[in-house]
Amino acid sequence: MKYAEKSIESLRTRLNEFIRFLEKLPVESPQDISYRHLRKFVSKCGKPLLHVRKARIENKDRHSEFSIL
Numbered sequence: 509m510k511y512a513e514k515s516i517e518s519l520r521t522r523l524n525e526f527i528r529f530l531e532k533l534p535v536e537s538p539q540d541i542s543y544r545h546l547r548k549f550v551s552k553c554g555k556p557l558l559h560v561r562k563a564r565i566e567n568k569d570r571h572s573e574f575s576i577l
Contacts, residue, residue, distance in 0.1 A: 526549060529552070533545060
C-alpha cells in the first residue's frame with residue numbers, strides 16, 4: 509500500500525511530537541510508557557493538523573463503506 513506524501517508527513521510530525529513529549533518523562537524504554545502517558549499525550553496534542561484531520565475523515569469514510577457490505 510502506498511501512502512500519500514501528506515499522510516507520511518503528518519505521521520512524521522506526530523511521531524516527532526511524541527518523541528519530544530517522551531523526552532520530558534522519566535522513561536528509559538518502551539516498557540516504561542504507560543497507558544496514562546499515552547492518554548496524557550493525546551489530551552495535550554491540542555488541535556490536530558489539517559492533514560491529520562483530513563486523514564481521519566478519509567479513513568472513517570473508507571471504513572464506513574466496508575461496514576455497509
